[in-house]
Amino acid sequence: MRDRVVVICEAGVTNYGDPALAARQVDVAGDSGSDAVKFQAWKTENLISKPVAERLSGELGWNWFDRMASRELSEAELLALQERAVGRGLLFFATPHDDASLDFLADELDAPCLKIGSGEASNWRFLRRVAAARKPVMIAFGLQDDDEARRAVELLREAGAPEVIAFHTVSVYPTPPELAALDRIPRLAELLDVPIGISDHTVGWHIPLAAVALGARAVEKHLTFDKTDPRSLDNPGALEPREFAEMTRQIRELERALRPPPEDDERITAARDWALQAVVAARALPEHHVLEAADLAFKRPARGGLPASEVERILGRRLCRAIELDEQIKLDDVD
Secondary structure (H helix, E strand, C coil), rough: CCCCCCCEECCCCCCCCHHHHHHHHHHHHHCCCCEEEEEEEHHHHHHCCCCHHHHHHHHHCCHHHHHHCCCCCCCHHHHHHHHHHCCCCCEEEEECCCHHHHHHHHHHHHCEEEEEEEHHCCCCCHHHHHHHHCCEEEECCCCHHHHHHHHHHHHHCCCCCCCCCEEEECCCCCHHHHCCCCHHHHHHHHHHHHHHHHHCHHHCCCHHHHHCCCCCEEEEEEEEECCCCCCCCCCHCCCCCHHHHHHHHHHHHHHCCCCCCCCHHHHHHHHHHHHEEHHHHHHCEECEEEHHHEEEEEECCCCCCCCCCHHCCCCCEECCCECCCCCCCHHHHHC
């Protein structure tokens, strides 16, 4: 985890419960160079209150029971998606939103890790059940303050989670840049003492790239096949397949750029040879001349000469041979 930025292709609900579209998401994740593909698992009757959703449909804009029920993937469909993902060399896991889905993911599907979404990240009873599965846990804090995040991580550890990775996120779709709050990444890293990732909902992918530069060890981004499709709030901030592959490519470049360069790399040595300046004669200088600052200039290429930074080593010393204008003056040329 610490040697590589983990790129997670978030399938989310942008497959709209269509298993064929979900299978395409797995294939795109594999083609893009992602490390993992993540889905969401829920039983609508366990997650959404049907009468409350109906009563508030006018205020919330949708009947959330009907909306979620239409996007639900069955257990059999999730098992088939897992088989497809593993065949593509991808880590496959999901976010459970209710107890029954948690039990399915942990036991029957035997997911290698579990993700807790922001909606459940301050449900302490649910966190204890997730931790009891004794699997690595990823948890997103898009609706929790720092103190709630600290409490959640402590609870997961105490309840048995062997590893916790916290995700900074903002549960606004799409997230405008002024709400992205990337300064929270190093703050959470210090506060929680766990690896920090970003689950990003901004438009484009420059914000997650900046998050990597700030220390994010994982990047989760939604995948869509049509950003304008009104069926999901995730679509405007999601990436289409070619964009997802490009983001992944740039993350790989960025993680290499953040590592210390190899010592004595010959490409850097070659650049020093032509770009640095060496000491040269500012005019033709006779043998036995005592060198003064006015006698010297500094010009490229430096290869073979005395670096400009070491000019003090020859000032005040006597030439043991004549030097032509613009010719390099070396340590061997002085007594």
